[in-house]
Amino acid sequence: MAKANPLQEQLLKAGLVKKSKVAEVAREQAKARHGKSGTAPSEIELEAQRVRAEKAERDRAIEAERKAAARVTELRAQARQIIRDKKVPRTGESEYRFTADGAIRTLLVNDDLRRKLASGALVIANGGDGYELLPRPAADKVRERDASLIVLDHGQEAGADVAVPTSEDDAYYAQFQVPDDLVW
Secondary structure (H helix, E strand, C coil), X not given: CCCCCHHHHHHHXXXXXXXXXXXXXXXXXXXXXXXXXXXXXXXHHHHHHHHHHHHHHHHHHHHHHHXXXXXXXXHHHXXXXXXXXXXXXXXXXXXXXXEECCEEEEEEXXXXXXXXXXXXXXXXXXXXXXXXXXXXXHHHHHHHHCHHHEEECHHHHCCCCCCCXXXXXXHHHCCCCCCCCXXX
């Protein structure tokens, strides 16, 4: 037997532990000191670690996509709620035409609503089951959440990318006068 420490010898003499138990503990200590330090992980263990890391990364990516989709859905629902809450009642018999989804759509408005639409004070938004008029502040909130719901915004088009006509174009089209009150 290897040289035992004094505490182990005292416990043996007192009869509190058995000789086999002392030997077992000594073997475990020796194994812990010498056995673990030199062994490198096997290829199977390395492969298992790599597979676990890849799975964890895939799971994180899937969770991030799920959260992003949930966030988009939440923002779209908020935008639709704003449209329902802030819509301006439409009155009038005059038709106001605009394009949406590749087709010409029509809303019945009065002269005051037509002027506000032309100036950009009102915006047309897709309310899901139809088109609604929104005041500018509400339209800005909708645009922050889901810009695709804004169908027509004359106030926004002024800053949008518009083809800048050349002086040749201006000279040619200057001969055609367009009335200010043109309704199509």
